[in-house]
Amino acid sequence: MSIKDHLKVLIVDDHRTSRMLIRDALEQLGIKNIVFATDGEEALRTMMTAPCHIIISDFNMPKLDGIQLLKAIRAYGPTKKTPFIILTGKGDRELVQQAAQCGVNNFLAKPITLPVLKKTMEAVVGPLQ
Known part of the structure; x- marks a missing residue:
């Protein structure tokens, strides 16, 4: 049994279309246990x-x-080591710097491609096969 068979992924994005595109890409990679949140x-x-093994979160969302969200996850004992990937539509150096200082594990720039998503996921959780 490979990691993708039991990996539980939380997708956080306030845009339904973005959530569905990421879900579809994850499913193409063989990841089936996917949950959603519409904001931080x-x-x-x-x-x-109901903790997840990895979080893929948009940057620009209402509320948090x-x-x-990353800061809150890192501050809460049981979740502080949860792998966290930030999605962004902008190549914002300040965001990258700020997220890195807060302990982000990786970044994904929108629009997401399957090869880049696979490489990013594997950099964080190891080989999916």
């Missing part, structure tokens, strides 16, 4: 009640943005 607050509640 919902994601935090999910992680407190991606950086605020």
